[in-house]
Amino acid sequence: MKFKKWISGTAASLLIATSLFGATPLAQADEVQKRTIAEESIYDLLVDRFFNGAGENDYDTNTKDPAKFAGGDFRGLQDKITFIGDMGFSIISIGTIFDTDKYDGSMPTSYTALEEHFGTAEEFQSVVEAYRAKKMSIMIDFPLSNVSPNHEWAKDPAKQSWITSSNDGQVQWDLANEEVQAALIEAxxxxxxxxxxxxxxxxxxxxxxxxxxxxxIEALKDTKESLYVISNEESDANFDATFSQETADIYRNIFKNVDMDSAKLMEPFSGEKPMQIMVDTLSTHRFTFDSANENMFPPTRLKMAMGTLFMLPGVPVVQYGTEIAMNGDKAPDTHQFYNFKIDEELIDYIENLQTLRNKSATLRNGEFELITNDNGLLVFTRTSDEEKWVIMVNNTSKTKRVDLTPEQLGDKKALNGILNEEKVRLNEKDVYPIILDREMVEIYQVKDDEGLNIPYMVALGLVYVLFIGFVIVIIKRGKKRRQEQDTAQ
Incomplete structure (x- = not known):
């Protein structure tokens, strides 16, 4: 079973490599510095719920009580750097990491000291440096209000005028107070x-x-010009990317089932700033919960959603556990400890999508043109001076066909399907017919029609040679084992 997965993974990797042969090369170091957040993808996690890498900070933890600390820590993030990196994410958002009364950081008691359950300042710095060395960056949450009554400022008699209210067991700062503003900016x-x-x-x-x-925002960027500053709330402030809960709901509702009204799918792209696009947030029920309630198969639904999100303009944001179809109605059930022993099919799918996106600047920030949007059937292009892509999303209950014209794609072109290995050429009716089964996404690279794809044929041949070699080895081992058994008898 593992070898079968290896073969399919090798074939997919070789296909992607040969399909991108001659495409725009990866950005060099100086180009990386000029990236905008529209070219990034964010993996959103909770440190405590990810991976336990150090036992010495596991005091008062209880993995069987979802309201307690579970043991995830900074060393765990460093241990799993390859796992996250292989999925292709460029920003790892790790939540609030200050001293906190609650595992998810929602009750911070400091703006300086780090949560001891997560590890030391030196361990956190090591995580930051390790991820940076792998061309990924760490993002943290900084709460402007709603802190624990045990927060160091709240317990300071000189700062009692900074508190405007206390609701739901949390302290709210007076954010109109200039002293509070200055202190928050400084921290x-x-x-x-x-x-x-x-x-x-x-x-x-x-x-x-x-x-x-x-x-x-200006003060933070003065500290570090390349710093991204965003929010998980709606705001008119000058954030690098915008957020809309309505947008998250639009995507969740479109993809939780087939044949859904997708008319609002394009609404997030009307603003000047890139929109954060997602189907999950850590503060709501899981997308898996929604799709299961529709009597749909969550992994298929997630493939449809991920295949679309990573190809559209905007900033894809994926919550930890989405890639393993984590379920749950509300926290803490939605904040389960990560299960690394689960089937990796969806993880591999995301890896393939991000391999394409990360290798192609056009798929990250190329010109977007909508061709079809009809109750779950979505066809659009991403174009630059260097290349052109066609993305077809069939989120319907039937096989669909869309005919593209030479006016749309150009004469003597061929469409190389990346995920399902389909090739489309101009037919006798002078159209490019793209046909896709129900509940599938395909990404086509538009290339000049030069007949057989020699690099791909060579790559595919190599896969079969490896497979045949493996079979021969297994047969020989089997014969040798039988001979040894016969001799022993």
Whole structure:
């Protein structure tokens, strides 16, 4: 079974490599510095729920009580750097990591000290450096309000005027108070300076006016020009990427079943800033929960959603566990400890999608043109001066066909299907007929029609040679084992 998976993975990798033969090369180091957030993809996780790499910080942990700390830590993030990197994410958002009364960081007690369950400052710095060495950056959450009553500021008698209210067991700062504003800006800026992280997500913005938030964003970027600053809330502030809960709901509702109204799919792309696009958030029920309630098969639904999100304009954001179809209605059930012993089919699918996206600047920021959008049937192109791609999403209950014309693609072209290995050429009716089975996504690279794809044929031949070689080895081992058994008898 493992060999079968290896063969299919090898074939897919070789196909991708040969399909991208001659395409735009990967960005060099100086080009990476000029990237915008629209070219990134974000993996959103909770440190405590990911991987336990160090036992010495596991005091008062209980993996059987979902409300308790489970043991995930900074060393665990470093141990799993290859796992995350192989999926192709460029930004790892790890939530709030300050001292906290609660595992998910929602009850911080400091803006300086790190949570001891997660590890030491030195271990965190090691994580930041390790990910940076692999061309990935770490993003942390910085909550502007809604902290624990045990927060060091809340316990300071001199700062009692900073507190405006206390609801749901959390303390709310007076974000209109200039002293509070200055203290928050200083704390966040000091953290960025100390640890050289790649991004900050400002959370709990309620009560913060746009002018203050913009001042904070400017201060953070003055500290580090390349820093990304975003939020998980709607705001008119000058964030690098926008967020809309309605957008997340649109994608969740379109892909949780087939034949859904997809008319609103394009709404997120009307703004000047790139939109964060996702089907899950860590504060809501899981997409798997929604699709299962529709009596649909969640892994297939997730393939449809991921195959679309990674190809559309915007910033793909994937919550940890989405790639293993993690289920749950609400926290803490939606914050399960990560299961690394699960089937990796969906993980491999995401890896293939991101391999394409990361190797092609056109798929990240090329011109977008919508061709078809009809109740789950979606066809669009991503184009640049260097290359052109056609993406077909058949999120319907029937096989679909769409005819593209030479006016749309050009004369004497061929469409090389990447995920399902299909090739489309101009037919006798002078159209390019693309046909896709139900609940499938295909990504076509538009190339000049030069007949047989020699690199691909060579690569495919190599896969078969490897397979035949493996079979021969197994047969010989079997014969040798039988001979040994006969001799022993």
């Amino acid at each position: 966040a800026s000091d953290f960025v300076t100390t640890y050289d992280i790649g991004g900050v997500r400002l959370t709990n913005l309620d009560g913060a006016n746009t002018e203050f938030v913009n001042t904070m």
